[in-house]
Amino acid sequence: MYIDTHAHFDLCIEDGDITEEDLLVEMEESGTAFGVQISIDVKGLRWSYDFAKKHRDRGIRFSLGIHPSSRATEIDLESLAALTEEVMVAGDIDLFFGIGETGLDYYRMHQPAAMQQRSFEFQIGLAQHHGVPVIVHSREAMDDTVAILKRLKPGKGIMHCFSGDSTAAAGILDLGMYISFAGNLTYKNAHELHDAAKYVPLDRMLLETDAPFLTPVPFRGKKNRPHYVSHTYKFLAQLRGEKLSSIEDAVYRNFLAVSGAK
Ligand SMILES: [Zn+2]
Numbered sequence: 295m296y297i298d299t300h301a302h303f304d305l306c307i308e309d310g311d312i313t314e315e316d317l318l319v320e321m322e323e324s325g326t327a328f329g330v331q332i333s334i335d336v337k338g339l340r341w342s343y344d345f346a347k348k349h350r351d352r353g354i355r356f357s358l359g360i361h362p363s364s365r366a367t368e369i370d371l372e373s374l375a376a377l378t379e380e381v382m383v384a385g386d387i388d389l390f391f392g393i394g395e396t397g398l399d400y401y402r403m404h405q406p407a408a409m410q411q412r413s414f415e416f417q418i419g420l421a422q423h424h425g426v427p428v429i430v431h432s433r434e435a436m437d438d439t440v441a442i443l444k445r446l447k448p449g450k451g452i453m454h455c456f457s458g459d460s461t462a463a464a465g466i467l468d469l470g471m472y473i474s475f476a477g478n479l480t481y482k483n484a485h486e487l488h489d490a491a492k493y494v495p496l497d498r499m500l501l502e503t504d505a506p507f508l509t510p511v512p513f514r515g516k517k518n519r520p521h522y523v524s525h526t527y528k529f530l531a532q533l534r535g536e537k538l539s540s541i542e543d544a545v546y547r548n549f550l551a552v553s554g555a556k
Pocket residue numbers: 300302332395504
């Protein structure tokens with residue numbers, strides 16, 4: 295059984311070449327039992343929650359958060375906090391994977407660094423308050439990201455789409471966080487990432503697609519889909535010389551351990 299712990303179903307659907315129903319059917323046919331819809335901006339928060347409620351029995355779970363490339367005014371952050379409160383009061387913790395994705399993106403710099411940092415710190419606090427993991431995005435900003443995490447100590451966290459080497463992975467593990475690998479793990483020349491994926495212990499690892507981005511081999515070049523996560527599982531099993539079922543079991547256990555979603 296496969297799990298895609300990080301996908302943007304809304305972006306896949308907005309692209310216009312696949313329907314919501316077809317995404318779910320593809321998951322079912324491939325044995326992908328869970329898919330986590332990751333929120334990236336204020337306008338998508340309510341959609342993510344509704345999407346998970348609607349497809350509760352088809353394995354859809356969700357996060358609430360504001361991506362570092364999305365605007366995050368104080369009003370936006372308050373709306374995020376209000377909806378998170380609503381989810382908890384409604385008792386929907388079993389659908390709720392965590393707060394994010396949040397973090398720092400100095401590569402695109404769509405928002406000023408100060409706004410990104412304020413938003414990241416706010417969301418770490420929100421995750422702590424509710425005892426759920428924070429889902430972290432970091433691009434060309436690892437030093438600042440780690441400094442904030444070290445200072446605020448979220449407790450539970452996931453470094454999503456990890457793309458560093460084994461030394462960087464060690465730093466993330468030291469923070470007590472899980473490390474999630476995406477489709478770029480399957481790229482032939484990603485040698486440092488391969489080393490990191492061999493280094494990270496199985497009980498601290500998650501797998502994801504980040505669909506519609508970062509499509510794994512052999513579909514690289516096409517738009518990514520949640521059910522392609524199976525290719526990353528198979529690649530990782532081969533890379534580590536482990537049985538596919540061991541990887542499946544480990545990711546499932548970690549998925550249940552990291553958050554209240556089940
Ligand atoms: Zn993402």
